[in-house]
Amino acid sequence: MSAREQRQVASDAGLSKQRVVVEAIRLADREGVDGLSMRRLAGELGAGAMSLYHYVANKEQLLDAMIDIVFEEIELPPEETDWQSAMRRRAVSARQVLASHPWAIGLMESRTSPGPANLRHREAVTACLRRAGFTVLTATHANWLLDSYVYGFALQEASLPFDTADEFTGMTEEVFLPQLPPDEFPYLNESAAALVAAGYDPAEEFIFGLDLILAALEPLRASA
Amino acid sequence: MSAREQRQVASDAGLSKQRVVVEAIRLADREGVDGLSMRRLAGELGAGAMSLYHYVANKEQLLDAMIDIVFEEIELPPEETDWQSAMRRRAVSARQVLASHPWAIGLMESRTSPGPANLRHREAVTACLRRAGFTVLTATHANWLLDSYVYGFALQEASLPFDTADEFTGMTEEVFLPQLPPDEFPYLNESAAALVAAGYDPAEEFIFGLDLILAALEPLRASA
DNA sequence: TCGTACACTGTACGACGTACGGTGTACGAG
DNA sequence: CTCGTACACCGTACGTCGTACAGTGTACGA
Numbered sequence: 001m002s003a004r005e006q007r008q009v010a011s012d013a014g015l016s017k018q019r020v021v022v023e024a025i026r027l028a029d030r031e032g033v034d035g036l037s038m039r040r041l042a043g044e045l046g047a048g049a050m051s052l053y054h055y056v057a058n059k060e061q062l063l064d065a066m067i068d069i070v071f072e073e074i075e076l077p078p079e080e081t082d083w084q085s086a087m088r089r090r091a092v093s094a095r096q097v098l099a100s101h102p103w104a105i106g107l108m109e110s111r112t113s114p115g116p117a118n119l120r121h122r123e124a125v126t127a128c129l130r131r132a133g134f135t136v137l138t139a140t141h142a143n144w145l146l147d148s149y150v151y152g153f154a155l156q157e158a159s160l161p162f163d164t165a166d167e168f169t170g171m172t173e174e175v176f177l178p179q180l181p182p183d184e185f186p187y188l189n190e191s192a193a194a195l196v197a198a199g200y201d202p203a204e205e206f207i208f209g210l211d212l213i214l215a216a217l218e219p220l221r222a223s224a
Numbered sequence: 225m226s227a228r229e230q231r232q233v234a235s236d237a238g239l240s241k242q243r244v245v246v247e248a249i250r251l252a253d254r255e256g257v258d259g260l261s262m263r264r265l266a267g268e269l270g271a272g273a274m275s276l277y278h279y280v281a282n283k284e285q286l287l288d289a290m291i292d293i294v295f296e297e298i299e300l301p302p303e304e305t306d307w308q309s310a311m312r313r314r315a316v317s318a319r320q321v322l323a324s325h326p327w328a329i330g331l332m333e334s335r336t337s338p339g340p341a342n343l344r345h346r347e348a349v350t351a352c353l354r355r356a357g358f359t360v361l362t363a364t365h366a367n368w369l370l371d372s373y374v375y376g377f378a379l380q381e382a383s384l385p386f387d388t389a390d391e392f393t394g395m396t397e398e399v400f401l402p403q404l405p406p407d408e409f410p411y412l413n414e415s416a417a418a419l420v421a422a423g424y425d426p427a428e429e430f431i432f433g434l435d436l437i438l439a440a441l442e443p444l445r446a447s448a
Numbered sequence: 449t450c451g452t453a454c455a456c457t458g459t460a461c462g463a464c465g466t467a468c469g470g471t472g473t474a475c476g477a478g
Numbered sequence: 479c480t481c482g483t484a485c486a487c488c489g490t491a492c493g494t495c496g497t498a499c500a501g502t503g504t505a506c507g508a
Contacts, residue, residue, distance in 0.1 A: 015455080032334070037495060048457045050497075059496065105379070106333035109326060110256070112385035119409065126411040136418040144380065145373070145433035152376025155329070156368065161336035185343065187350040194360040209369035216440035239486080261464060272488045274466080283465065 015047060017055040021065045025101065028066065033103035063107055068115030070104045073097045076124040083132030083221075084214045088207075090125065091150050095206050098154035105155050133221040142217050149213055157202050168200040239271060241279040245289045249325065252290065257327035287331055292339030294328045297321045300348040307356030307445075308438045312431075314349065315374050319430050322378035329379050357445040366441050373437055381426050392424040 023044050028036045038059060042049040056062040075093035077086035098105055114122070122143075129139040162168045172192050182189045247268050252260045262283060266273040280286045299317035301310035322329055338346070346367075353363040386392045396416050406413045 034334075038497080039495080050458080050499095051456050053497075054455065102333060106330045109330035109379055109382045110258075112383055119404070119412065123409045123412050126415055130411055130414075136415055137422065140415055140419065141429070141432050144377070144429050145436065148373050148376030148380060148433060149369070150376065151379050152372030152374065153368070155333055155375050155379060156372060158333045159336055180343070185347045187354055188343065188347050190354075191350055191360055191364055195364065198361065205365070205368050208365050209372060212369065212440050213437065216436050262466080263464075274489080275487050277466075278486065 015045060015051060015055060017065070020045065020052055020055045021062065021069055024062055025066050025069060028103045029101060033107065060111075064111055064113070064115060067104055067107055067111055068117045070097060070101050071115065071117040071121055074121060076121060077128040079128070083128055084218070086128050087125075087146060087214060088210060090121075091146060091210050092203075092206070094150045095154055095157075095203075098151075099157055099202075102154075102158035105151065105158055108151070135222055138220045138222075142220070145213060145217070149209060153206055153209070160202075165200045169196050172196050239269060239275060239279060241289070244269065244276055244279045245286065245293055248286055249290050249293060252327045253325060257331065260327075288335055288337070288339060291328055291331055291335055292341045294321060294325050295339065295341040295345055298345060300345065301352040303352070307352055308442070310352050311349075311370060311438060312434060315370060315434050316427075316430070318374045319378055319381075319427075322375075323381055323426075326378075326382035329375065329382055332375070359446055362444045362446075366444070369437060369441070373433060377430055377433070384426075389424045393420050396420055 020041070024036060024041050027041055027044060031040075038052055039049045042052055045052075052062075056065065074097050075090050077083075077090040079086070081089075125146075126139055126143060129142055130136070134142060160168075162171050173196065177189065177192055180188050180192070244265070248260060248265050251265055251268060255264075262276055263273045266276055269276075276286075280289065298321050299314050301307075301314040303310070305313075349367060349370075350363055353366050354360070358366060384392075386395050397420065401413065401416055404412050404416070
C-alpha cells in the first residue's frame with residue numbers, strides 16, 4: 001500500500017480543490033466564518049495547514065471559491081414556465097440557499113469579481129427576462145430589483161437572533177419587549193405583539209414581497 | 225500643564241467612547257474593515273492598544289457601536305409629507321449612508337442585537353406607515369420589503385468593483401467583456417453593451433426600483 | 449538506477465485580540 | 479500638607495491567525 005493510499009484511507013480521500021472548498025463550507029456552516037481558519041480546515045481534512053496552499057492561492061481565493069459553490073446551489077430559472085413562476089422559483093431557492101449559508105451574505109460585500117457559477121446564474125436570469133419580453137434596460141432594472149430584494153431579505157433574516165417561530169416568540173417576549181419602553185416605542189411594541197399573535201414565518205414574508213415585486217414588473221414587459 | 229492636558233494636546237482631546245468609535249469608522253472607511261485593528265485604531269488616537277478597552281468591552285462591541293452610529297446618520301422619515309415621499313427620503317438617505325460606509329453592510333449579518341439608533345429608526349418608519357393607513361401586518365410587510373430592497377441594493381452596490389461611470393465603462397470594456405465569451409453569455413454581453421452605451425448611475429437605478437415598490441404598496445393602505 | 453516533478457509539511461515571522469498586572473496622576477479626607 | 483483611593487492608561491505576554499520559505503519523501507519516466 002502506497003503512502004498516497006494510506007493517506008487516502010486516513011483522510012477519506014486525497015486532497016483536491018473541490019474537497020478543500022466543500023469542507024470549508026461545512027466548517028463555516030457549523031462554526032461561522034470566524035471559526036474558519038486554514039489550520040482548522042486542514043485539521044478537518046487530516047492535513048497540514050500549508051498543504052491547502054497547493055489547491056488555493058490564499059484564503060481570499062478560498063472564500064471566493066466558497067461563494068461560487070453557494071451560487072451553484074441556487075436553482076436556475078426553469079425555462080418551460082412563464083417568467084413569473086421561473087423568477088419565483090429561483091428567488092425562493094436563493095433565499096433557502098443563503099439562509100443555510102448565512103456567512104455567504106456577509107462575504108459578498110468584500111468580494112468583487114463574480115465566479116463562473118455566479119455568471120451562469122446571471123446569464124440564465126437575464127435570458128429568462130429578455131425572452132419574456134423585457135427590453136435590455138427593463139431587464140437590467142428587474143435584475144437589480146429582484147436581486148436586491150433577495151439579498152437584502154437574506155441579510156435581514158441572517159441577522160435575526162432566532163431560527164424558529166418558537167424561538168421568536170420566546171425572544172420577543174423575554175428579551176425584546178422588556179427593552180422597548182412602550183411610551184418611547186409604541187409602534188414597535190404594537191408590531192411585536194401582533195407578530196407574536198399571528199406567528200412568524202420568514203418564508204411567507206419573503207413570498208409576500210416577492211409576488212408584489214413580480215406583479216409590479218409585469219406591466220413593464222414590451223410584448224404584454 | 226498637567227499630564228492629562230499634555231495628552232489632550234498630543235492626541236487632540238482626551239479619549240472617550242465617542243472618539244474611539246468615530247475614529248474607528250474613519251479608519252474602516254479609509255482602509256476597509258480588515259484594516260481596522262485595535263492597535264492601529266489606538267495608534268490613530270495616539271494611545272496604547274489596551275487603553276481602548278476602557279471605553280469598549282471588546283472588538284465586537286466596538287463594531288456594534290460603529291453600526292449604530294451609521295444608523296444615526298440615516299435620515300428619519302419626515303413627518304410633514306405623504307408616506308411615499310417620506311419613505312423615499314429615508315431610503316435614499318439610507319443608500320447614501322451605506323454607500324459611504326460599505327463595511328457596515330457586511331457587518332450587519334453577524335451582529336444580531338439592534339442598537340438604540342437602529343430601534344429609533346425602525347420606530348419612526350413603522351410610525352410613518354401606520355399613520356399612512358397601513359395595518360399592523362401590512363406595515364410589517366412593507367417594512368421588510370423596503371428594508372430588504374435598501375440593504376440588498378447597498379450590498380450589490382458595495383460589491384461593484386468601481387465607483388464612477390467612467391470606471392464602469394473602463395472595467396466593462398477592458399475586464400468583463402473579454403471574460404464573457406459571447407456564445408456562452410449572449411445576454412450578459414448584450415446587457416453590458418447597453419449599459420456602457422446608456423451610462424451607469426446607481427442612484428437612478430435605485431430610485432427606479434424604489435418607486436416601483438412604493439407604488440405597489442400604495443393599494444395596501446386601509447384608508448386609501 | 450537515477451533525476452525530476454509533485455504532493456505535502458515543519459518551522460518561523462509578523463500581526464491579531466485581549467488577559468493581567470502594573471504606573472502615574474487627580475482629588476477628597478484627615 | 480499628607481496620604482489613600484480611584485481612575486485612566488499602558489507594557490508585556492499568550493495563543494492564534496495567514497502565509498513565506500525551505501525542505502522531504504515518494505512515483506515515475508528515462
